[in-house]
């Protein structure tokens with residue numbers, strides 16, 4: 001085998017015309033510096049991308065710890081989400097006690113527990129406090145690493161959650177979320193020590209992960225107004241703040257006696273707004289009507 005040489009190690013791009021799979025996919029033929037080299041390779045775990053529907057693009061040849069990797073850019077044509085295609089509608093309420101509560105057309109609810117996340121964040125906070133009180137140079141360095149670790153971990157959680165939601169509901173689904181751009185989060189459920197450190201970026205990250213994962217399977221994410229989603233009775237439509245009991249996490253309608261978990265209630269109302277949108281309402285929103293007379 002000829003050693004592969006590069007002019008500039010950072011720019012080892014291999015254009016699509018300069019590599020091909022030969023010998024019934026057992027070898028790859030790469031042209032570098034005008035020379036063609038045939039090599040055996042392994043595609044373990046990536047087999048599914050070597051199919052007709054994925055288009056291979058420009059690749060990058062990388063040398064790392066004695067091994068050669070060919071990173072291939074791939075693209076796939078997917079059709080867009082079609083609102084007229086009778087999609088499933090899933091309302092998703094994001095929160096702290098539950099990371100997400102999802103309510104679907106069949107009346108089924110999925111709860112994603114947030115307690116474990118809160119516990120872990122509390123632990124991060126404790127370590128952070130200890131390091132802060134030290135104030136040394138090495139403590140400062142560790143603080144920075146700790147913050148990066150926490151962000152990576154939260155990113156992993158969001159990836160997992162978006163993946164799980166997309167897998168649970170599949171293609172042709174309209175995922176409805178609240179538009180949280182101008183919302184301050186209700187941190188009543190958080191331990192006091194965590195209230196100020198709550199970071200909303202995690203909510204927006206979940207939204208963006210879910211958006212692109214949904215797009216890949218002809219699903220879509222719709223954002224709706226969060227107004228009154230935790231106050232409206234899904235049975236009789238009454239909007240009443242005091243129906244929600246924060247201490248017991250219960251919604252209890254004073255008019256029709258409907259009772260349900262308050263996280264589930266949010267997801268139900270969010271789902272309803274998604275249905276409104278499918279029915280032609282441009283900016284679905286729960287409006288509190290004041291009775292006159």
Ligand SMILES: [Zn+2]
Nearest residue numbers: 233236253256
């Ligand atoms: Zn009611």
